[in-house]
Amino acid sequence: MVRVRNLFAVVVLSGIYSFLMASVLLVLDAVDVALTEASVGAGVGTVLLLGTLYLTKTEEARPVHSILLPLFVAVGTAAVLIWGVSATPPFGIADTPVQLAGPDYIHRSLAETGIANVVSSVLASYRGFDTLGETTVIFTAGIAVLMLLKHAAPPGSGRKD
Amino acid sequence: MSDLIALVGDVVAHYNQWITVFLMVSGLYIVIARGNMVKKLVGLSLFQTSVYLLYISAGKILSGTAPIIDPHFTVYSHPLPHVLILTAIVVGIATLAVGLALVVRINEAYGTIEEDEIFKRDDDR
Amino acid sequence: MIGEQLPALQVVVPLLGALLVALIRRPTAAWLVTVVVSLAMPVISALLLLRVLNQGVISYHLGGWDPSIGIEYRVDIVNALILLLVSSVAAVIAPFARLSVLSEIPEDRIGWFYAMYLVSLAGLLGIAITGDAFNAFVFLEISSLSSYVLIAMGRDRRALVAAYQYLIMGTIGASFYVIGVGLLYIMTGTLNLNLIAERIGAVESLRPVLAALAFIIVGISLKLALFPLHVWLPNAYAYAPSVATIFLAATATKVAIYLFARFIFSVFGAGFVFADLPVTPILVALSVAAIFGASTVAVFQSDVKRMFAYSSVGQVGYITLGLALATTTGVTGGLVHLLNHAMIKATIFMGLGAVFFRVGRIEFQDIAGIGRRMPITMSAVAVACLSLIGVPGTAGFVSKWYLVVASLEVGWWWLAFLIVLSTMITVVYVGRLIECAWFREPSREVAAIEEAPTEMLAPICLLAAATVYFGIDTGLTAGMAERAANALLSGLR
């Protein structure tokens, strides 16, 4: 994907990647996230990217930059992350700060909100304000795209088939 | 030396996070190294998705199941990372949409979506 | 009853205002809603500040849930001060905005423009008020996404490229921040800033915490335009519509600095960050590089807005310098400069906005002799410029004084010398504007224009007066900032 210069191929690859990511998330028990990633990453994202390619160009110019700086930044970031992450608790055990600390949402959800899908109750109630912010993000993005792309002239002139 | 071996051991033990790091680095590299604006945004999405794995795998319990209460199960993976990542996905797609809209406008204004070309055309004026 | 709900009102009112504006979309009505909301903001934040002064830290549980499982708003003197700053700036901009927006934004976009402006305001206030690391990320993105589009509305096509670059840099920054927060979450099991701070001492392994610190610092530094991560800023400020430039220059970087200080001092703890790690030398070096590098580049700009944008990068350097010293005087100096610089830059960019409204361009060659045609506007700008230099009797002097004293206190006389020396560069680029505005013959085009309309002049003069007033009466700025500095340095809230 880094070296492919046909943008169409890049977009298709990124769509496939999103589906793979959704499967991985499914394996990790994050069903809601997997559903969202499949519909958003592979669906909406791909549609938007293809729409943009239709309106712009599908071929990338030959890169002219030196690759040293980006390589340095990327590898440096990776080193810090590996160094930090490798000292975190091992994968998949129940005995970690994340799993232990704080009251357990799972025990409270059904009793307090009557909702069996704990992700839903955390999303909409316990951390409902985050979700209000998230909805505001969508609102902002929608208005932003309209401000940038909506035609001042009456619609219907540019028709996509 | 033994410190180094311990560090390598730690790194190997976190096999699940390798992929996070790999995705992040590839994404970041594309964003910085490439001049094509669409490709940069694809790289940016890749970079953002790496964060998903960091959070989700921290919440996973190997014998657990999805956090939907059911009398048949007792061990569930932690729901909070899932909620956070749902928000992150939404933020990611919102950023992508705004970024692509900007790219479309830039293409209309400049006739190109290569950063080098654009800087050249601005300097000429 | 209302008093209890103030923290939520602070963020929800501008958000509701934005939604209302997006529904109405008529230019005048949208502006009226914006004015009403913006004027209500400082009232709310002043009441909040009073409550904090009377009863100490305020904790507000959103949704009524306990902070350990829900989201908490936590207001202490530090963020009460930031909230007051952001909302006051917003209140002054709103009356000014009508004519400026009318002349710079296409008519069918004006309603949405105000909606995005209010969303951005809500986002910034949300970052400043929240006590939850992930909630801060959400509001960071709200304010960022809206500011990208505010910038992109500039009339020059370069505004689009500037917005795009800001989007790329801003998103990388936000993602770094999320990675850092994720590492903290993995090690402490909570997202609440206060609980993280409580548990961070007991964390078994230091490595993830250090990595989290690195990611969070770099991520926020991208947002606050710390040298050398500032490259998005000059173009974004230069080509954005006037109102967007004023608002972002006065508030966006300041809120990012607040978040930066909050993490370093309250979450990680000054003892951990400054005593055990070489953060002070790195930050001081970067700050000094910002002050000299960016100010020097500013001298050679041909676009006035761009010149002051580079100046902003340099001024951020003074603020981070003060924070990096991590002494009471140093942090006070940083915070005072944060407040003063917000006022100064708001005045300058507002004045330039008025000039742009009359002339339509803002390069040096286009505005020669403008001081003779728009004397009140340019006098206000000149006063703010004097304050930027740090002339005694102005607000800028107070902050520089604190910074110099702080450097001498830690025995770094060379740093004090560098601060004074850097003022000379400020004199040079400010002098260029003064010379161009007053000592050159107006071109025929400039000779034909008039003074800015009263509804623009009033906010400009008000702010210019503030930059002088707070140089004489330092009770609200320096006095509060000192209490805030002590609160920051004492760690846990």
Add this chain to the structure above:
Amino acid sequence: MRLDVILRVVTKLILPFVLVFAIYVQFHGDYGPGGGFQAGVIAGATIILYALIYGLASARRLVPAALVEAMIPLGVLVYAGVGVVGWLTGANFLDYSHLAHDPVHGQEWGVFLVEAGVFITVSATMVAIFYAFAGRGRR
């Protein structure tokens, strides 16, 4: 446009089912994966599919742009409105416990309304973004 009879017929056939699926995802969010966001995406996608097959103009007749533009803020307003109602019941912002007789029902109601708000904004934004991109001529 003449040769795509199959596409047109198939689209007409599956659209209702996709919409029903969206509603299922919306209301089943309490018991299984799903919720307002996912349902909104699916519902928005049905309109986009319709526009792709039948043309932008007929999609705009079905779902006018002005309606979509009003729905974007409306959804957030519903969400924030639930929070404001929380205030009116004497509780904190977004506290749903007093929306019904007992807290558990109040929570259920609150979550239901809030998810509805998310659905409105998400589906409308999807369609609005598609209209904006599709209405832009190629250069």
